[in-house]
Amino acid sequence: xxxxxxxxxxxxxxxxxxxxRSRRATGLVVxxxxxxxxxxxxxxxxxxxxxxxxxLDVLLHPATRDAGGDLATDAVVVLDQRLPRTLLGLxxxxxxxxxxxxxxxxxxxxxADPGVLGITWGxxxxxxxxxVAFGVATVTGxxxxxxxxxxxxxxxxxxxxQSGRSGAxxxxxxxxxxxxxxxxxxxxxxxxxxxxxxxxxxxVWRVGSLSGRDPDALVQVLPFLAVGALLAxxxxxxxxxxxxxxxxxxxxGVKVPQVRAVTGLAIVLLCGGxxxxxxxxxxVGLAVPxxxxxxxxxxxxxxxxxxxxxxxxxxxxxxxxxxVLASPAELEVAIxxxxxxxxxxxxxxxxxxxxxx
Amino acid sequence: MSAPVTTRVGEWSVRVRPRPVVVVLVLLVAxxxxxxxxxxxxxxxxxxxxxxxxxxxxxxxxxRFVVLELRAPRVxxxxxxxxxxxxxxxxxxxxxxxxxxxxxxxxxxxxxASGALVAIVLFGAGALGTAxxxxxxxxxxxxxxxxxxxxxxxxxxxxxVGIGLNAILYSLNNYLILRSDLATASAAQxxxxxxxxxxxxxxxxxxxxxxxxxxxxxLLISRRLDLLGMGDEAASSIGVPVVPTRIVALVVGxxxxxxxxxxxGPIAFVALAAPQLxxxxxxxxxxxxxxxxxxxxxxxxxxxxLGQRLAAPAQFxxxxxxxxxxxxxxxxxxxxxxxxxx
Numbered sequence: 001x002x003x004x005x006x007x008x009x010x011x012x013x014x015x016x017x018x019x020x021r022s023r024r025a026t027g028l029v030v031x032x033x034x035x036x037x038x039x040x041x042x043x044x045x046x047x048x049x050x051x052x053x054x055x056l057d058v059l060l061h062p063a064t065r066d067a068g069g070d071l072a073t074d075a076v077v078v079l080d081q082r083l084p085r086t087l088l089g090l091x092x093x094x095x096x097x098x099x100x101x102x103x104x105x106x107x108x109x110x111x112a113d114p115g116v117l118g119i120t121w122g123x124x125x126x127x128x129x130x131x132v133a134f135g136v137a138t139v140t141g142x143x144x145x146x147x148x149x150x151x152x153x154x155x156x157x158x159x160x161x162q163s164g165r166s167g168a169x170x171x172x173x174x175x176x177x178x179x180x181x182x183x184x185x186x187x188x189x190x191x192x193x194x195x196x197x198x199x200x201x202x203x204v205w206r207v208g209s210l211s212g213r214d215p216d217a218l219v220q221v222l223p224f225l226a227v228g229a230l231l232a233x234x235x236x237x238x239x240x241x242x243x244x245x246x247x248x249x250x251x252x253g254v255k256v257p258q259v260r261a262v263t264g265l266a267i268v269l270l271c272g273g274x275x276x277x278x279x280x281x282x283x284v285g286l287a288v289p290x291x292x293x294x295x296x297x298x299x300x301x302x303x304x305x306x307x308x309x310x311x312x313x314x315x316x317x318x319x320x321x322x323x324v325l326a327s328p329a330e331l332e333v334a335i336x337x338x339x340x341x342x343x344x345x346x347x348x349x350x351x352x353x354x355x356x357x
Numbered sequence: 358m359s360a361p362v363t364t365r366v367g368e369w370s371v372r373v374r375p376r377p378v379v380v381v382l383v384l385l386v387a388x389x390x391x392x393x394x395x396x397x398x399x400x401x402x403x404x405x406x407x408x409x410x411x412x413x414x415x416x417x418x419x420x421r422f423v424v425l426e427l428r429a430p431r432v433x434x435x436x437x438x439x440x441x442x443x444x445x446x447x448x449x450x451x452x453x454x455x456x457x458x459x460x461x462x463x464x465x466x467x468x469x470a471s472g473a474l475v476a477i478v479l480f481g482a483g484a485l486g487t488a489x490x491x492x493x494x495x496x497x498x499x500x501x502x503x504x505x506x507x508x509x510x511x512x513x514x515x516x517x518v519g520i521g522l523n524a525i526l527y528s529l530n531n532y533l534i535l536r537s538d539l540a541t542a543s544a545a546q547x548x549x550x551x552x553x554x555x556x557x558x559x560x561x562x563x564x565x566x567x568x569x570x571x572x573x574x575x576l577l578i579s580r581r582l583d584l585l586g587m588g589d590e591a592a593s594s595i596g597v598p599v600v601p602t603r604i605v606a607l608v609v610g611x612x613x614x615x616x617x618x619x620x621x622g623p624i625a626f627v628a629l630a631a632p633q634l635x636x637x638x639x640x641x642x643x644x645x646x647x648x649x650x651x652x653x654x655x656x657x658x659x660x661x662x663l664g665q666r667l668a669a670p671a672q673f674x675x676x677x678x679x680x681x682x683x684x685x686x687x688x689x690x691x692x693x694x695x696x697x698x699x
Contacts, residue, residue, distance in 0.1 A: 116520060160688060163695045171517060176691060178462070178520055182625065183684025189550060190664075190677035282524060331532065338528035342521045349517035350505060 024302050027295050031309040035090075038316045042086040043078050045320050050074050059083075085210040088218045089316040089333070092210070092274040093284060095225045097311020098232045099270035100285025101292065101304050105239045106263045107158070110290070110348055111174045113341075114150075114271045115282025118181030122153025123275040125184040128191055140220045147224070147272035153180060154268060209332035210278055210319050221273040228269030229308070235262050236300040243298060281334045283341020284311050290344060314340070377639040377648055384651040388436055391655060395432045395662050396424055431553050434561045435661045435675065436654035438553075438617045439627055441568050443635070443653020444575060445613035446628030447646050451582045452606045456690075457516050459629035460495075460614040464522030466625065468498025469618035470549055471526045471533070477545050478537040487548070488563075488619030495615040498522065499607070551622040551676020553661050560620050567616040572646070575609050578602050579646050624676045626683020627653050627660075633690065 043055045058064055058075045096114065103112040114120050126149025130136035136145065157180055161173035238259040242249040250256055274281070292306035315333060318340065322331030362373050396408040401423045403411075410416035411424035442460075449458045460466050472494020476482035482490060505518050530549065534542050581602045584592045593599045617624070631653035635645050638652070657675060660682065664673035 111517070115524070160692055160695075163692060171514075172691075172695065174520060175457070175516055176688070178516070179684055179687040179691060181684075183681050183688065186625065186677045186680025186682075186684060190673040190681065193550065193674065193677065326536070329536070331535070335528045335532050335535075338524050342524040342528075345524070346505060346518060346521035349514060349521060 024296050028302075028306060028309065031306065031313065035309055035313045035316070038313055038320065039086055039090065042089065042316050042320050043082045046077070046082065046323055048074075048077055050078060084218065085319065086316060088278060089210045089319050090312045091218060091222065091225055092278050092281065093312035093315030094308045095228060095270040095274040095311070096281060096284040096315065097288040097292075097307035097309075098229055098304055099267050099274070100287075100311070101289040101300070101307035102232055102235070102239070102263050102267050102270075103285060104289050105243065105300055105303070106260065106267070107173060108243070109173055111171070111286070111345065113283060113286030113345075114267075114275070115181075115280065116174050116286060116345070117154070117157050117177035118179075118184065119150045119153050119157070119177070119271055120275050120280035120282065121181040121184040121188070122149040122151075123147075123272055124280055125149055125188050126152075127276065128188050132191055138220075142276040143221055143224060143273060146276035147268060150272040150275065151264075151268045153184070154264065156180060209330075209334065210315075211330060217277045221277040224269045224273035228266045228273060231262055231266035232270065232304055232308075235259060235266065236304050239263065239300040240298075243300070279334065281315065281337055283337050283345065284314055287337075287341040287344040288314055290348070374641070377641055377645065380635075380639045381648050381651055384648065384655055388651060388655050388658065391658050391662065392432045392436065395435075395658060395665075396428045398662065398665050399423070399428060430556055430558050430561050431661070432658065434556050434564065434621065435553050435658040437561060437564045437568055438621050438624065439631070439654035439657030440650040441564060441613050441617040441653070442624060442628040442657070443631035443649040443651070444568070444572065444646050445610045445617070446630075446653070447632035447635070447649035448575060448582070448606050448610035448613070449628070450632050451586060452603060452610065453515060454586055455515055456633060457629070459626075459632075460610070461623070461625045461628060462516050462523075463498075463502055463519040464526055465495050465498050465502070465611070465614050466618055466623040466628075467523050467526040467530070468494045469615055470494065470623045471529050472497070473548065473619065473622075474530055474533040474545055477548075478533045478541055481541075484560075488616075491619035492612065492615030495611050495618065498526070499611045548622045550674045551624045551679075552674035553621055553657075554672070554674070556621065564616055564620045567613070568650075571609050571613055571616075572650075574605055575646055578605050582606055622676060624657065625680035626687065627656050627679050630683050630686050631656055 040052055040055060043059075044050050044052050054071070054074055055078055058071075058078045062075070062079060064071050064075045100113055103114070103117070104110060106112075123146035126145040127136075127142050129149075130141055130145035134141075136142060157173065157177045160176040160180070238249075238254045241252045241254045242256065242259060244252070246256055249259075271285075288311045289303060289307045291310055292303045296302035296306050314337065318333045318336035322333060322336045325331055325336075362375060363370055364373065393405060393408060396412075397403055397405055401419075403420060403423060407416060407420050408424055411420045414421075416424075446459045449460060449463070450456055452458070469491040472490040472492070473487045474490075475494070476486045476490025480486060480490075502518060502522060505522075506515060534545050534549075537545065581592075581597045584595065584597050585599065585602060589599050614628070632645065632649040634656075635648035635652045639645050639648050641648075657679065660678040661675040663682075664675050664678045667673060667678075
């Protein structure tokens, strides 16, 4: 899980506001290269180790699958088993990283994360509702429920955290999200423990993981993730202006309500889509934007793409680590990311004052 | 607010405020009534009169068996565990001077679960070993939480540290369940949900003894804890030994949580809600340990009854009921507090 080497290990505050464009571009390229390495590792590592050369060979010549012999077995493993989960990890990590960056920028809250704010539990509760009440059994069905669930919980948590005079402070939002998440969690467990059929379905889905998912899951959520990612990249410039404060943003010509709505829509599409495809994965959205800002500074036009790359790096990397650590079994991605992300959360929370972004 | 009544016996005098006493008595009556109703619930049909007969020693053998051996342990356990959680919640909240300092938000409950899982999965422990593991888990989690907080227990930082710890421990628990074989995993999973089902009198006795033993030091330092609420300096200037009081309160609170969790698994939110509600009912400012304890018992029993009745014959574990209702209660608490601009 290597972060791209920091070009400027300076603290977030202070230091020149502008960092050389070329350095940030270099960092992004380094990140992409690292991502490529991790993707290759994800195809090569597992209970059947396959040499990277063979992996490339198989990828370039898919026809080897029908050739017979050892190479054909390798080809089947790589193409049918590891490629789908690697691509799923890539898409989910990208989505969660971008969603986290947007969420932190929108709420100006360094603790914002789909897991901490209870949004993944909203998606979970809605999916369970879909399974139990409407007999939904496909990922296409899950997506819609997950999207609606995330959207409703996002709005409720923000409304709750924002009430009162001092507005939505970081700690308040985290607390509101935890309270609502805990309540939904209780309801979800109550339902699934009673209905054994849906428990069976939900058991698999509950711990965010890339394995054992419907192979079509990626194809089915891809449109949602793609639209979300495009919206995310499009809204960066406006978020930069909003970072100066609502008033200043308005004075700079940003249509504040529209920007908020578009950002919210992007977050819901990215989170809901990712959660529907691989279950709740916490702390990617939290930890990744911090790493990204550490390298890039506060410019959202860089933070969001960096977060996408680093998010994908973290999720695919966590999947590989999970496969290596628990070999020959596997460790779910969500478990690994929590072990990596939660300490970051603790470090931020321990600061004297949790500053608003 | 009603005036305190002072009673003198020889050279001893006791000041008693009538309202908390009345509240505790009313709650005890409510607990008894709810308990009687709970005894009628189950697959064997038994009206309230039959339950009373069995309790008084008359009634058929079958009735006595069902009531005394099958249902009564569950009801008593709910009351006792609820009381333990209520008291420990009250301790933590006045210790930290923070109404959100409950063992579940701080990650202690999850820590107890981790300890118990380690005992079950890695050491193949039985009931006693599991209980020991839970207590160790709570102690370790509490130590880590205190180290991370560095003595600053006010404000939301406490809760944020709790959220982080909870996440790590939750993942650890999932990992432990994943690495164990199916039989162990399902035993662990059942325990993890926090269910009162299928416990016998031995468990009840252990928890009850723990409660009684720990309630003594808790009540002894209750008044000092109340005074600590004014701040360390003010309290020590009127003669409260600050550090010893804190240590006793912490140890008692931690062991109480460990005991309760060891007996029935993690039960969410009772420890958070009971002291808060008790404080509002009694109109007092102090820890109000007794009221919090009795109310905790009533809450957990109510959660268990609700879990049994809500979608009968389907049975919800009590822990899921307290989590969903307690979560909503917390939301309401926060919304009210924040709207008032505090």
